[in-house]
Amino acid sequence: MKNSRKGWLRKRLKITLIFLLVLGLLLVGFATYTVRQSFPQESGTIQIPELKAEVSVQRDKWGIPHIYAANSHDLFMAQGYIHAQERFWQMDFWRHIGSGRLSEMFGSSQVDTDKYLRTMGWARVAQQEIQEINAEMKAYLEAYADGVNAYLTEHQGSALSLEYTVLKFLNPGYKPEPWQILHSLTWGKVMAYDLGRNFESEIERAILLKTLTPNQVEELFPPYPQDLPVILPELQQGERAGKGRNKNVEVLLNSPDVLPALESITKPMIALEQLIGPRGIGIGSNNWVISGQRTTTGKPILANDPHLGVQIPSIWYEVGLHCTPKSAECPYNVSGFSFAGMIGVIISHSDRIAWGVTNVQSDVMDLYIEKINPKNSNQYEVNGKWVDMQLVQETIQVAGSQPIVQTVRYTRHGPILSDVSPNLKQFKSNQPLELPQNYAVALRWTALAPSKLAYAVPQINRAQNWQEFRTAASNYDVPAQNLVYADIDGNIGYQMPGKFPIRAQGDGRYPVPGWTDEYDGNQRMLQKIRLPH
Numbered sequence: 001m002k003n004s005r006k007g008w009l010r011k012r013l014k015i016t017l018i019f020l021l022v023l024g025l026l027l028v029g030f031a032t033y034t035v036r037q038s039f040p041q042e043s044g045t046i047q048i049p050e051l052k053a054e055v056s057v058q059r060d061k062w063g064i065p066h067i068y069a070a071n072s073h074d075l076f077m078a079q080g081y082i083h084a085q086e087r088f089w090q091m092d093f094w095r096h097i098g099s100g101r102l103s104e105m106f107g108s109s110q111v112d113t114d115k116y117l118r119t120m121g122w123a124r125v126a127q128q129e130i131q132e133i134n135a136e137m138k139a140y141l142e143a144y145a146d147g148v149n150a151y152l153t154e155h156q157g158s159a160l161s162l163e164y165t166v167l168k169f170l171n172p173g174y175k176p177e178p179w180q181i182l183h184s185l186t187w188g189k190v191m192a193y194d195l196g197r198n199f200e201s202e203i204e205r206a207i208l209l210k211t212l213t214p215n216q217v218e219e220l221f222p223p224y225p226q227d228l229p230v231i232l233p234e235l236q237q238g239e240r241a242g243k244g245r246n247k248n249v250e251v252l253l254n255s256p257d258v259l260p261a262l263e264s265i266t267k268p269m270i271a272l273e274q275l276i277g278p279r280g281i282g283i284g285s286n287n288w289v290i291s292g293q294r295t296t297t298g299k300p301i302l303a304n305d306p307h308l309g310v311q312i313p314s315i316w317y318e319v320g321l322h323c324t325p326k327s328a329e330c331p332y333n334v335s336g337f338s339f340a341g342m343i344g345v346i347i348s349h350s351d352r353i354a355w356g357v358t359n360v361q362s363d364v365m366d367l368y369i370e371k372i373n374p375k376n377s378n379q380y381e382v383n384g385k386w387v388d389m390q391l392v393q394e395t396i397q398v399a400g401s402q403p404i405v406q407t408v409r410y411t412r413h414g415p416i417l418s419d420v421s422p423n424l425k426q427f428k429s430n431q432p433l434e435l436p437q438n439y440a441v442a443l444r445w446t447a448l449a450p451s452k453l454a455y456a457v458p459q460i461n462r463a464q465n466w467q468e469f470r471t472a473a474s475n476y477d478v479p480a481q482n483l484v485y486a487d488i489d490g491n492i493g494y495q496m497p498g499k500f501p502i503r504a505q506g507d508g509r510y511p512v513p514g515w516t517d518e519y520d521g522n523q524r525m526l527q528k529i530r531l532p533h
Contacts, residue, residue: 038155038158038159038160038161038162040082040085040086041085042059046081048077048081048147048150050077050146050150051074051077051078052070052073052074053069053071053074054070055067055068055069055074055075055077056068056069056324057078057082064318064319064320065082065319065320066319066320066322066335067082067320067321067322068322068323068324069322069323069324069330070330071323071329071330072139072140072143072323072330072331072332073139073143074143075143075322075323075330075332076140076141076143076144076147076343076344077143077144077146077147077150078147079144079147079319079338079343079344080143080146080147080148080149080151080179080343081148081150082147082319083147083317083338083340083341084147084148084151084152084179085151086317087313087317087340087341088148088151088152088160088161088176089160089163089164090340090341091148091179091183091340091341092105094187094190094341095179095183095186095187095341097117097190097272097275098117098122098123098126098183098186098187098189098190099122099123099182099186100113100114100115100116100117100120100122100123100394100396101396101397102114102117102275103396103397103398103399103404104174104397104399105167105171105399106171106399107170107171107398107399107400107401108398108400108401111396111404112268112271112420113268113271114396115268115396115406115420116268116271116272116417116420118394118396118406118408119406119408119415119417119419119420120189120193120415120443120448121392121408121415121448122186122189122190122447123182123186125189125447125449125451126182126185126186126188126189127182128450129185129450129451129454130181130182130185132450133181134455137455138181140343140458141181141184141185141343141454142181144179144184145178145179145180145181145183145184148178148179149178149179152176152178152179156175156176160176164176170399171399171400174399183341184342184343184454185454187339187341188342188451188454188478189447191339191479192447192451192453193272193276193447194276194308195359195479196359196361196362196364196365196447196478196479196480198361198362198364198365198508199365199366199367199443199445201221201509202365202366202367202508202509202510202511203367204221205217205221205509205510206510206511208220221509223507223509268420276309285305285306285307285358285359286305286307286358287303287304287305287356287357287358287484288302288303288484289301289302289356289484289485289486289492289493289494291490291492292490298490299488299490300486300487300490300491300492301486302355302484302485302486302492303356304347304355304356304357304358304484305358306347306357306358306359315339316338316339317337317338317339317340318335318336318337318338319335319336319337319338320335321333321335321344321461322334331462332458332461333351334348334349334350334461335348335349335350336348336349342454343457343458344457344458344461345457345461346457348461350461350462350463351488352463352464352487352488353463353465353469353485353486353487353488354485354486354487355460355469355483355484355485355486356483356484357481357482357483358481358482359479359480359482360479360480360481360482360496360498362479362480362498363501363508363509364445364446364479364480364498364499364500364501365443365444365445365446365508366413366443366444366501366503366508366511366512366519367417367441367442367443367444367511367512368411368413368441368442368443368444368511368512368513368519369439369440369441369511369512369513369514370411370413370416370439370442370514370515371438371439371515372438372439372440373386373438374438377438378391378409380411380440380514380515381515382412382515382516383515383516383517387411387412389409389410389411389416390409390410391407391408391409391410392407392408392410393405393407393408394406394407394408409440410442411514413442413443413444413514414442414443414444414445414448415442415443416440416441416442417441417442418439418440418441419440441511442514444501446477446498446499446501449499451477451499452475452477453475453476453477455472455475456473456476456477456497459471459472459475460472460473460476465487465491466485466487466491466493469485469493469495470493473495473497474497475497476497476498477497477498479498480496480497480499480500481496481497481498482494482496483495483496483497501521502521503519503520503521504517504518504520504521505518
């Protein structure tokens, strides 16, 4: 009896082990199938009805795709398709950052971040750019969007990307919407923010004034040296650096109540940094170009080392864009690094020229402390008079919850960031400066006005010489960049295009009073210069 029971147990154990083994193999097979079905097709033929002619995509020994097309429409449409094949999750995620719509994907955990992003208003600025865009650029961006959408038509869920299989457990109803021109343009806003968050330094310096003297803060964060060569020598030193802080700013920053407001702004900034990547020590770039007079080959050497934050997948996507043949309608023959979500290549070389890009790290963000009417929170003071704010209603869709309506308030300087920051306090009435009973912190930033950056990329990609490159670079307004150049004729050059604030007073290193014109100015496009060769 005991032997028969042991035999029965061994049989049951054997059956159980076989079942578990089969189940494990099935799960491995399912996981492998789920992962592999989203892999890009790298051979064979793909039918895309919207193409005007046949397009060839050839991958080199490193797996880098080179696109060959007979016209510009097909070239950029194929680039959109190829980007979507390999990077659509990244594209989808970043477009939700750019428009402040993360809650649609990830639920209530991202509401605060969305409020911060909607207050910035990148999508609103991009919509203005769409209204101003010329026919050629619009056609390029539409062709790119059509390529992305051609891929989306045939791929959904796990066939689109493994991440959507995981997302389904969190948000079963999510389905990616078609790609739009807006989504390509908001990418530039995200990059401008990533490369130019210098208002964090304004906040940090102001907070340090609680425990350090102004001289000690300046010693820790020294201003840019004024004894170095300048690009525009006709500007006097006072014009370059402003007139510094005056007594009113000192009193304002010494207030025990304004600093908690500034500190509170850092919370959504940190949350966003976790999404788009860190900045700080070790995040920097360098580039250089050497004349052929100093090389053994007699030809220029150009090098570019951009240090954007490490991400998975990489922020860069290497690709070749080739017109067959080159013509006035299709003038591209470039290979280099693109951003998935945007047409063209950012850092590249063509059959005629090469160029590199690094960040200027210019101070293009200013914080203003605004006086708010105690009787009407939607009014602020300008030169002794109450002025109505511009109010913008934003509806945030939240996965698994009810929509949230947010009112974004604008002053003449820009959106009020302190509305999306907690722990605000009122000024005390016994300050030596006549301080407001109520206040808000507004941001003025060059990226919150329509930009021409989208024009610069394809124009640089098709430039044939220094003058064409320089003309194209003039549209590289936000973010400001250091551009180095070389061509097959032996010319080298340097250009620093960008839109910069020309301040009436102050140097942009600390928040300033916003209720007078004392600290106002304008924003100007600066660009120079050709190096000798």
